[in-house]
Amino acid sequence: MFKVNLHLLEGCNFHCRTCFAHFDSRRTLSVMEWKHIIDNLYKSGKVNAINFAGGEPMLYAHLGELIKYVYSLNMKVSIITNGSLMTNKWLSKYAQYIDMIGFSIDSFDKNNSIKMGRCSCKNQVFGRDEFLNIYPELLKHNIKIKINTVVNRFNYQEQFSKQLEGLKIDRWKVLKMKAFDNGKFNNRDLEISMEEFNDFVKANPYINRIVEDSMVNSYFVVDANGNLLDNSPNSYGSVGSLLEEDFDSVFNRFNFDEDLYNSRYVKVNKQKVA
Ligand code: SF4
Known part of the structure; x- marks a missing residue:
């Protein structure tokens, strides 16, 4: 059974220079x-979990309604968010339906976050204090907590392990930043070498840390138009519309690497102590 990522919208209140959510x-x-798309995935019998992503999914006005809908179909619900719009009030309403929330946190240092563009236009960031503000509510509802960190030029010397000490984080995923240069958008100056990335990994041991290497064709991405995307290197072309075709027909054309998909999840389970 698979988890599918629904990128509800491209818009975001942050403007991270590391962001890959540019699906045209x-x-x-x-x-x-x-x-309709959620029904399509459910009826295929192949999907048992939906992850809401963006852009920033908290900006989608009907996110709460969709969360409850997925839950009513007995599928697991997760969200990946920059956290800045998540409040205790919102959690008290929807947390009961959510299995996991992933927070993308690339820095606990406000200045660093701002340098990376990981902030709103008013320089609002989501750092340790903001996380700790909603952390008790997450625990109260037994929500699994995941943190994603994209390692780049501005944060590769930061000490994350210390900041996470004592917190119950179910999974901390670290990824090496992928550089883009498409003429309009260029973040090559934030790129780090593999050696620098490995230094970060060594300096930041943490229980439940996983190092993500490849997600190519082992990750289901549905864009804001409802298209399943092919995530081969430099691609993100559409395989087909889940509004127009059933999931099985689109899936049959998808060059999906099921072994890699399964190995990623087995690795998550095995990589408990890094
Ligand atoms: S918070 Fe996430 S979606 Fe928003 S700009 Fe940053 S990486 Fe992109």
């Missing part, structure tokens, strides 16, 4: 269209 689409779907 400007619109998002209505709540009925997303429910």
